[in-house]
Amino acid sequence: xxxxxxxLGIMFTAPLIIFLALTTFFPLLHVIITxxxxxxxxERGAVFVFFENYKIxxxxxxxxxxxxxxAVYVLSVTALHLLLAVALAVFxxxxxxxxGKIAYLVRGIIIIPWLLSxxxxxxxxxxxxxxxxxLSSVLVYLGLTPRLHIWLGDPDYALTWIIIITVWKxxxxxFMLTYAALMTVSSELYESANIDGASHWxxxxxxxLPMIKQTLMTLAVLDIVWCIRQYEVIAFTTGGGPLxxxxxxxxxxxxxxxxxxxxxxxxxxxxxxxxxxxxxAMIYIxxxxxxxxxx
Numbered sequence: 001x002x003x004x005x006x007x008l009g010i011m012f013t014a015p016l017i018i019f020l021a022l023t024t025f026f027p028l029l030h031v032i033i034t035x036x037x038x039x040x041x042x043e044r045g046a047v048f049v050f051f052e053n054y055k056i057x058x059x060x061x062x063x064x065x066x067x068x069x070x071a072v073y074v075l076s077v078t079a080l081h082l083l084l085a086v087a088l089a090v091f092x093x094x095x096x097x098x099x100g101k102i103a104y105l106v107r108g109i110i111i112i113p114w115l116l117s118x119x120x121x122x123x124x125x126x127x128x129x130x131x132x133x134x135l136s137s138v139l140v141y142l143g144l145t146p147r148l149h150i151w152l153g154d155p156d157y158a159l160t161w162i163i164i165i166t167v168w169k170x171x172x173x174x175f176m177l178t179y180a181a182l183m184t185v186s187s188e189l190y191e192s193a194n195i196d197g198a199s200h201w202x203x204x205x206x207x208x209l210p211m212i213k214q215t216l217m218t219l220a221v222l223d224i225v226w227c228i229r230q231y232e233v234i235a236f237t238t239g240g241g242p243l244x245x246x247x248x249x250x251x252x253x254x255x256x257x258x259x260x261x262x263x264x265x266x267x268x269x270x271x272x273x274x275x276x277x278x279x280x281a282m283i284y285i286x287x288x289x290x291x292x293x294x295x
Contacts, residue, residue, distance in 0.1 A: 035268035053268035066252040074227040085174035114172035122236035155245040181215035
């Protein structure tokens, strides 16, 4: 009977295993192998160079700049997502009765950016940040700036605007999940805290934050990985410019592979990104496991 169930289980899981092998494991293995070759173009042949591509990566100033830009981008977006998501979730939780039926309408409006594709979101912000767009025109009209400004063409502001666009686009997702987690917190805890004379701030630090900590940790890891992989919004707005100020790891890999046609080097860069994401995932698993043991 056990053998029959085992064969049945293998039969049902085999299609999924084959699918994952064809779409994930084999391509990943191919990328890792390609990272040990130089200029991996079929018509030119491949030269095995072992770790030379990895030496080039860490000696490449453009890659180091892309790594630094990615770090700033990831940390800024993740921090803003979590802070704003918690703030909005707590606000709606505290003022649902006051806002009443309008709360449903406001939540519906807030989620609209998440429903847009990255292409549409980038197009909207290009219209806003265009030198003759809405933002520059309003600022000039109000006398806050003497001339029209090229926001995405200025190295001092370009990355900041990329961060703002990303936060605006993805915040609804983090807000809804944080709000859902907040809804699972028992109201009796807050009632007991009120009886004990705890302030709203004390209730937040002692009840709200500990109760939704696991959700926030999961969202933080997801956001970090998504931001490291982010390509669309940068490609559609600045393309990594100006002067490489918005060039992140994903843009750098694309440029190395499809503009410079150095597929071996691009594969090695991809492996480095994979290792970074793997380390982050392992740290999360370790912290999550330790917190569960303490509970």
